[in-house]
């Protein structure tokens with residue numbers, strides 16, 4: 013064992029990074045690329061039918077898209093916003109998970125926080141008994157302006173979340189983000205280094221940034237971290253103001269596309285096997301070749317707390 017001082021004075025010797033634990037068991041993942049309308053009740057009923065269908069086809073974990081209960085657009089969020097867990101969407105999702113006997117990553121909904129009146133873009137996650145086991149509020153708001161392409165300012169209406177989310181399931185730990193969150197590699201890297209086997213992103217890219225980056229970002233997050241990555245979009249509705257890209261996709265730990273689709277409504281499936289992560293990390297051992305004597309381990313700045321929430325350590329908060 014090298015002492016810290018020895019390591020410091022022999023910089024060419026790599027510092028073996030902290031152990032890589034991958035705990036999990038195989039499962040079938042389903043992404044529901046749902047056709048979303050302006051009718052919330054209809055969306056909830058339709059989501060229920062699709063979640064039950066995925067379960068009938070053997071899925072153990074089912075994912076719904078970003079903003080699955082409302083059209084995507086800042087003008088819609090205040091009208092569709094609900095409190096969690098009292099709102100009708102949360103209740104509907106809990107009973108879907110229970111009746112389908114699956115873990116459900118219930119896409120996202122506009123969430124109204126009672127105490128402040130703030131609105132968030134929020135994912136809720138349920139276990140097969142229908143219990144709410146985690147919530148993730150979109151951390152990075154989608155504010156972009158591409159001349160001739162798309163301008164979108166979520167921050168006009170939404171507030172940003174302030175924690176990362178790692179969900180404990182009986183198949184292993186899974187990190188969660190929402191759409192634009194995928195552009196921030198730290199989230200996936202922290203999840204991988206904290207033992208998550210996959211990142212799941214309900215998302216709704218568009219016809220400008222979708223063809224440029226949707227698959228690329230998923231494959232990048234997967235190959236960087238040698239983990240599974242899945243992104244679940246709504247189906248495209250040409251009559252809506254926002255044209256979702258669709259192309260829900262599941263990527264393996266080698267950056268390989270395991271399942272994908274076009275823009276219409278679909279359910280895609282893939283077998284997730286944590287052993288594949290172990291194999292990739294053994295064959296190309298970047299995971300354990302990190303040089304934490306040259307740069308910092310970003311995962312060391314955060315700690316996992318209750319309800320899947322992951323937050324900056326208190327001493328780091330004090331430094332801000």
Ligand SMILES: O=C(O)CCC(=O)C(=O)O
Nearest residue numbers: 154191192216217218221
């Ligand atoms: O990052 C992008 O290009 C799209 C992001 C997005 O649509 C969203 O965050 O809802």
